[in-house]
Amino acid sequence: MAYWQLYYHIVWATKGRDLLITSEIDTALHNYLRGKIISLGGVFHAVGGMEEHVHVVASIPPTIAVANFVGQLKGASSHWVNHQKGFGSSLYWQDGYGVFSLSKKALPRVVTYVVNQWEHHTQNDLWLALERVEEADVGV
Numbered sequence: 001m002a003y004w005q006l007y008y009h010i011v012w013a014t015k016g017r018d019l020l021i022t023s024e025i026d027t028a029l030h031n032y033l034r035g036k037i038i039s040l041g042g043v044f045h046a047v048g049g050m051e052e053h054v055h056v057v058a059s060i061p062p063t064i065a066v067a068n069f070v071g072q073l074k075g076a077s078s079h080w081v082n083h084q085k086g087f088g089s090s091l092y093w094q095d096g097y098g099v100f101s102l103s104k105k106a107l108p109r110v111v112t113y114v115v116n117q118w119e120h121h122t123q124n125d126l127w128l129a130l131e132r133v134e135e136a137d138v139g140v
Contacts, residue, residue: 002062007045007107009114010056010070012097019051025087029054029077036076040069045107048117055114057107070097 014020021029030047033056037044043059060069074093081091102110 004059004062005104006059006062007102007104007110008056008058008060008066009100009102009110010058010073010097011053011099012070012074013053013094014051015092015094017052017094018092020089020091021049021051021054022087022089025081025084025089025091028084028087029081029091032077032080033073036073040064040072042069046111046114048114050117055117057102057111057114066099070099 026049030049033047033054034044037056037058041061041064045057045059046055047057048055056073058069060066074097078091078093081087
Protein backbone atom coordinates (compact mmCIF):
# COMPACT_ATOMS: atom_id res chain seq x y z
CA MET A 1 0.00 0.00 0.00
CA ALA A 2 1.26 3.48 -0.85
CA TYR A 3 1.73 6.24 1.68
CA TRP A 4 -0.30 9.36 0.91
CA GLN A 5 -1.38 12.65 2.45
CA LEU A 6 -3.92 14.35 0.22
CA TYR A 7 -6.28 16.92 1.70
CA TYR A 8 -9.17 18.49 -0.19
CA HIS A 9 -11.83 21.08 0.47
CA ILE A 10 -14.88 20.37 -1.70
CA VAL A 11 -17.94 22.57 -2.05
CA TRP A 12 -21.09 22.15 -4.13
CA ALA A 13 -24.52 23.74 -4.25
CA THR A 14 -28.11 22.71 -4.59
CA LYS A 15 -29.71 22.98 -8.00
CA GLY A 16 -30.59 26.61 -8.66
CA ARG A 17 -29.17 27.47 -5.23
CA ASP A 18 -32.60 26.56 -3.87
CA LEU A 19 -32.84 26.30 -0.07
CA LEU A 20 -33.21 22.51 -0.07
CA ILE A 21 -31.05 21.56 2.90
CA THR A 22 -33.62 22.14 5.60
CA SER A 23 -32.99 21.85 9.32
CA GLU A 24 -34.79 18.49 9.30
CA ILE A 25 -32.28 16.91 6.89
CA ASP A 26 -29.12 18.89 7.67
CA THR A 27 -27.64 16.63 10.39
CA ALA A 28 -28.71 13.41 8.69
CA LEU A 29 -27.21 14.55 5.37
CA HIS A 30 -23.92 15.47 7.03
CA ASN A 31 -23.79 12.11 8.81
CA TYR A 32 -24.54 10.33 5.54
CA LEU A 33 -21.73 12.20 3.77
CA ARG A 34 -19.32 11.24 6.57
CA GLY A 35 -20.23 7.56 6.16
CA LYS A 36 -20.01 7.72 2.36
CA ILE A 37 -16.54 9.29 2.47
CA ILE A 38 -15.35 6.47 4.71
CA SER A 39 -17.03 3.78 2.59
CA LEU A 40 -15.26 5.14 -0.50
CA GLY A 41 -11.91 4.72 1.25
CA GLY A 42 -11.48 8.39 2.07
CA VAL A 43 -10.66 10.01 5.37
CA PHE A 44 -13.33 12.29 6.78
CA HIS A 45 -12.19 15.59 8.31
CA ALA A 46 -15.29 17.85 8.32
CA VAL A 47 -18.65 18.63 6.78
CA GLY A 48 -20.71 21.80 7.03
CA GLY A 49 -22.82 24.11 4.96
CA MET A 50 -25.91 26.19 4.61
CA GLU A 51 -29.37 25.67 3.15
CA GLU A 52 -28.05 25.84 -0.43
CA HIS A 53 -24.54 24.39 -0.33
CA VAL A 54 -22.27 21.84 1.34
CA HIS A 55 -18.59 21.95 2.29
CA VAL A 56 -16.58 18.76 2.81
CA VAL A 57 -12.99 18.35 3.93
CA ALA A 58 -11.65 14.90 3.14
CA SER A 59 -8.55 13.00 2.21
CA ILE A 60 -9.11 11.14 -1.03
CA PRO A 61 -6.88 8.15 -1.80
CA PRO A 62 -4.78 8.50 -4.97
CA THR A 63 -6.51 5.44 -6.43
CA ILE A 64 -9.77 7.41 -6.79
CA ALA A 65 -10.11 10.35 -9.19
CA VAL A 66 -11.35 13.45 -7.40
CA ALA A 67 -14.17 13.87 -9.95
CA ASN A 68 -15.35 10.30 -9.33
CA PHE A 69 -15.19 10.77 -5.57
CA VAL A 70 -17.23 13.99 -5.68
CA GLY A 71 -19.69 12.44 -8.15
CA GLN A 72 -20.24 9.53 -5.78
CA LEU A 73 -20.81 11.85 -2.82
CA LYS A 74 -23.27 14.02 -4.70
CA GLY A 75 -25.16 11.21 -6.41
CA ALA A 76 -25.41 8.92 -3.41
CA SER A 77 -26.40 11.69 -1.00
CA SER A 78 -29.22 13.09 -3.14
CA HIS A 79 -30.48 9.57 -3.83
CA TRP A 80 -30.40 8.76 -0.12
CA VAL A 81 -32.25 11.93 0.93
CA ASN A 82 -34.86 11.52 -1.81
CA HIS A 83 -35.62 7.97 -0.66
CA GLN A 84 -35.98 8.70 3.05
CA LYS A 85 -39.44 8.84 4.52
CA GLY A 86 -40.27 11.80 6.71
CA PHE A 87 -37.91 14.41 5.27
CA GLY A 88 -40.71 16.11 3.36
CA SER A 89 -38.45 17.62 0.71
CA SER A 90 -36.31 16.53 -2.20
CA LEU A 91 -32.63 17.26 -2.76
CA TYR A 92 -31.02 17.99 -6.11
CA TRP A 93 -27.44 19.17 -6.69
CA GLN A 94 -26.14 21.48 -9.40
CA ASP A 95 -23.74 19.99 -11.94
CA GLY A 96 -20.59 21.81 -10.85
CA TYR A 97 -18.44 21.82 -7.75
CA GLY A 98 -15.29 23.42 -6.42
CA VAL A 99 -12.30 21.48 -5.15
CA PHE A 100 -9.19 22.87 -3.52
CA SER A 101 -6.11 21.02 -2.33
CA LEU A 102 -4.80 21.85 1.13
CA SER A 103 -1.55 21.49 3.00
CA LYS A 104 -1.47 19.52 6.23
CA LYS A 105 -0.67 22.81 7.99
CA ALA A 106 -3.84 24.49 6.61
CA LEU A 107 -6.09 21.53 7.46
CA PRO A 108 -7.09 22.61 11.01
CA ARG A 109 -8.02 26.14 9.89
CA VAL A 110 -10.12 24.87 6.97
CA VAL A 111 -11.83 22.26 9.17
CA THR A 112 -12.74 25.00 11.65
CA TYR A 113 -14.07 27.16 8.81
CA VAL A 114 -16.24 24.34 7.46
CA VAL A 115 -17.61 23.30 10.85
CA ASN A 116 -18.54 26.92 11.60
CA GLN A 117 -20.28 27.69 8.31
CA TRP A 118 -23.38 29.13 9.94
CA GLU A 119 -21.34 31.68 11.91
CA HIS A 120 -19.25 32.69 8.90
CA HIS A 121 -22.32 33.23 6.74
CA THR A 122 -24.37 35.08 9.33
CA GLN A 123 -21.43 37.35 10.21
CA ASN A 124 -20.46 37.77 6.54
CA ASP A 125 -16.97 36.54 7.40
CA LEU A 126 -16.50 34.31 4.36
CA TRP A 127 -13.33 32.96 2.81
CA LEU A 128 -14.46 33.63 -0.74
CA ALA A 129 -11.83 31.32 -2.24
CA LEU A 130 -13.42 28.39 -0.36
CA GLU A 131 -16.95 29.33 -1.35
CA ARG A 132 -16.38 28.96 -5.12
CA VAL A 133 -18.50 26.29 -6.69
CA GLU A 134 -18.37 26.56 -10.46
CA GLU A 135 -16.40 28.12 -13.29
CA ALA A 136 -18.53 31.26 -13.35
CA ASP A 137 -17.53 31.86 -9.72
CA VAL A 138 -13.79 31.82 -10.45
CA GLY A 139 -13.82 34.05 -13.52
CA VAL A 140 -12.71 31.34 -15.95
